[in-house]
Amino acid sequence: MVDSPITNPADVVSFRAGPVANAGVRDAYNKLSTDKLSVEGKANVTFYTDIQNKNNKGTGDQIIVTKEVDFKNLAANGLDFKIGHDAGIGKLEDIDYEQQVEVKGQHTLVDLSKASGNKTLSQEQIDALNKEYFVDYGAIKYEWKSDITQEAHTGNIILNGLTVKNTNAANISVVSLDNAFLINRMAFLADSQLSERFRLIKNDGLTQARSGFWFQDYFSNVDFNTKAMGDVNINSLFNMTKFGYDYVEHSNGYDVMRGVYAGYGLMTSTYDRHMGNSKIKNTNFGLYGALAYHTGAYIEGDVSFDFYNSDFSAYAEGSSENIDGSYNTNSFGASVAFGKKIELAHDVLVDSNIKFDYTSFIGKDFVTNNGMQVAQDSYYRVGAIASTLLGKYLNDSKTLVYGKLDAGYYYSSEDGYGRIIDQKGKESVFETPEYNLYYGNAVLGIKHRVQEKVELSLEANRYILSGVNDFNTGIRGEFRVLFN
Numbered sequence: 001m002v003d004s005p006i007t008n009p010a011d012v013v014s015f016r017a018g019p020v021a022n023a024g025v026r027d028a029y030n031k032l033s034t035d036k037l038s039v040e041g042k043a044n045v046t047f048y049t050d051i052q053n054k055n056n057k058g059t060g061d062q063i064i065v066t067k068e069v070d071f072k073n074l075a076a077n078g079l080d081f082k083i084g085h086d087a088g089i090g091k092l093e094d095i096d097y098e099q100q101v102e103v104k105g106q107h108t109l110v111d112l113s114k115a116s117g118n119k120t121l122s123q124e125q126i127d128a129l130n131k132e133y134f135v136d137y138g139a140i141k142y143e144w145k146s147d148i149t150q151e152a153h154t155g156n157i158i159l160n161g162l163t164v165k166n167t168n169a170a171n172i173s174v175v176s177l178d179n180a181f182l183i184n185r186m187a188f189l190a191d192s193q194l195s196e197r198f199r200l201i202k203n204d205g206l207t208q209a210r211s212g213f214w215f216q217d218y219f220s221n222v223d224f225n226t227k228a229m230g231d232v233n234i235n236s237l238f239n240m241t242k243f244g245y246d247y248v249e250h251s252n253g254y255d256v257m258r259g260v261y262a263g264y265g266l267m268t269s270t271y272d273r274h275m276g277n278s279k280i281k282n283t284n285f286g287l288y289g290a291l292a293y294h295t296g297a298y299i300e301g302d303v304s305f306d307f308y309n310s311d312f313s314a315y316a317e318g319s320s321e322n323i324d325g326s327y328n329t330n331s332f333g334a335s336v337a338f339g340k341k342i343e344l345a346h347d348v349l350v351d352s353n354i355k356f357d358y359t360s361f362i363g364k365d366f367v368t369n370n371g372m373q374v375a376q377d378s379y380y381r382v383g384a385i386a387s388t389l390l391g392k393y394l395n396d397s398k399t400l401v402y403g404k405l406d407a408g409y410y411y412s413s414e415d416g417y418g419r420i421i422d423q424k425g426k427e428s429v430f431e432t433p434e435y436n437l438y439y440g441n442a443v444l445g446i447k448h449r450v451q452e453k454v455e456l457s458l459e460a461n462r463y464i465l466s467g468v469n470d471f472n473t474g475i476r477g478e479f480r481v482l483f484n
Contacts, residue, residue: 051105058107135318138422220474
């Protein structure tokens with residue numbers, strides 16, 4: 001019992017702390033009584049009820065105002081009432097996908113019958129009370145919608161019914177399962193940038209047969225759209241740094257390049273609607289080689305080993321809780337490309353190739369910090385990419401300006417489903433994002449030999465990816481020191 005006036009009581013009142021109740025009927029409910037209630041702006045209140053109890057007259061948590069109420073300065077959507085649980089709903093985990101449970105009865109949430117003052121709500125304020133809201137429970141997201149009215153002669157705010165629907169995956173399910181998809185796309189972005197440096201080295205008659213050390217950095221801003229578990233947009237900022245050494249041997253009619261590299265990458269991703277975020281770190285090592293004939297034909301290939309560390313966090317709707325997860329996974333890849341460089345008049349060249357790529361991703365199950373088990377299967381990815389570069393030498397062949405177009409397709413053996421076991425042992429199966437990928441890439445670039453043994457290159461690209469939104473761009477720079 002509260003004797004003193006309540007004025008915006010902390011803006012938020014919850015009659016029961018913690019996550020959504022799911023135990024069915026409670027032995028007792030709470031009542032908060034005050035002689036005066038004044039609300040300005042917005043107020044959030046969570047009630048727990050049993051509206052079918054006592055001959056459908058219902059029972060539950062309740063606010064009672066005994067003397068005076070003032071809603072004069074209440075915002076249009078100022079009262080945010082949520083039903084944390086109703087006994088008639090039963091256990092949430094028993095509600096199947098797309099199933100809706102409805103309970104009807106009557107319970108007075110706010111008793112204003114003895115209070116005087118400005119207590120009549122506008123229609124807009126009443127509509128705001130009945131706005132649907134979502135609650136994450138375990139691996140599932142539930143949609144809640146109340147039927148709340150105000151009694152004209154008393155001013156009482158009454159709950160008449162409630163519907164709860166199993167809609168889809170909870171935020172933590174989306175973020176944890178999408179993380180493997182983001183690793184797949186991170187591997188694609190990193191691989192497509194490494195291969196380009198081989199071509200540029202071969203395309204300079206002054207330096208193509210010289211060994212060297214190189215350092216490369218690439219940055220891109222890409223928006224992914226995953227529709228498997230609802231229409232979800234993910235903005236990803238990707239940065240990859242690689243450095244390596246290649247050694248060239250000369251033979252009659254051809255040159256052979258061999259090289260090693262190591263790199264580190266970081267992809268930070270943010271989900272829309274404040275669903276969550278992720279950070280993926282990548283450490284990689286590789287070997288590569290190229291056989292370049294003096295006729296212009298060439299073969300190049302590489303093998304790579306990648307180690308990924310993922311940290312992610314998801315906001316649990318309906319609570320202030322953030323759910324976190326972390327795990328490590330690895331991949332192995334190999335590719336081979338066949339191409340031909342053709343020298344044209346006026347120092348113009350055309351370089352076309354086709355590349356075949358294979359990557360095996362090692363799945364690894366993990367557990368989130370709230371005890372949900374996420375299963376991930378191993379899978380492989382194969383791709384074919386066609387590419388054509390058109391360039392022109394300038395400045396006595398010290399400078400090469402070029403444009404390039406790529407088009408390709410990647411197939412993934414990922415089965416399209418992800419499995420999560422919640423804290424109570426219930427398994428949920430969700431569709432995962434589309435891993436198969438059609439893509440195009442348009443590039444403008446320049447390579448310049450600054451000194452006899454120093455080269456710089458810079459290029460900008462624009463990706464056209466299936467399942468991607470907006471204007472997705474990247475920039476890559478490389479610094480190379482020649483040894484002979």
